[in-house]
Amino acid sequence: MIALYVFVVLVLAAWLVIARAPFYLPAYDENAPPLPEEESYVFGFATLTNPIVRFVVVGRPVPAEDATLRGFSRDRRDLRDAPDALLQGVRFRVMPAEMRRLDRYEQTGRRYRRDLLPLEDGSVAWVYRLIGETGIDALQD
Numbered sequence: 001m002i003a004l005y006v007f008v009v010l011v012l013a014a015w016l017v018i019a020r021a022p023f024y025l026p027a028y029d030e031n032a033p034p035l036p037e038e039e040s041y042v043f044g045f046a047t048l049t050n051p052i053v054r055f056v057v058v059g060r061p062v063p064a065e066d067a068t069l070r071g072f073s074r075d076r077r078d079l080r081d082a083p084d085a086l087l088q089g090v091r092f093r094v095m096p097a098e099m100r101r102l103d104r105y106e107q108t109g110r111r112y113r114r115d116l117l118p119l120e121d122g123s124v125a126w127v128y129r130l131i132g133e134t135g136i137d138a139l140q141d
Contacts, residue, residue, distance in 0.1 A: 025057070025101060031109030035096045041125035042102060043067055043117070045074055045089035048128075057105045058098045067091035068120035069127065078130035091125050099126070 044064070047053045054062040067089055073082035094102065106112040112128045119125055 025104040026107050028100060028104050029107065029109035032103045033108070033114055035099050035103075036126075037096065039093055039095055040099060041091050041093055041123060042099070043069055043089050043091055043119060043125040043127045045069070045079070045087055045127075046077065049090050054092065057101055058094060059101060062092045062094070064090035064092040067125070069117065070120050079127070086120065091119060091123070102128075
């Protein structure tokens with residue numbers, strides 16, 4: 001019985017750390033774009049397709065649905081223009097405070113930018129795109 005209590009306490013402590021104390025996220029960058037004023041969709045095509053990553057970053061379980069972005073293909077950590085391509089990913093809804101956590105995770109303003117793009121179903125979603133490469137990657141672009 002004591003083992004069950006210890007387990008419950010550990011699960012609650014883990015949830016509190018994830019949901020209420022995002023110390024593990026990078027600092028918010030002052031170059032990040034303004035946050036939306038209301039609930040928004042986000043399109044995830046890499047790590048944000050993973051429900052565990054979304055839970056840890058957003059701070060709550062975030063249901064997602066399959067979504068498609070036309071005109072782009074995935075190139076490692078970024079998107080590349082590809083007029084005939086369809087990129088499969090997920091679309092999920094977040095509140096402005098949760099978008100701030102996503103901006104911290106993606107290092108928006110420093111490493112990534114956030115663009116509002118149309119999805120294949122006609123809805124629009126925020127998409128994180130790499131701002132620029134450095135080193136040998138920059139020479140290959």
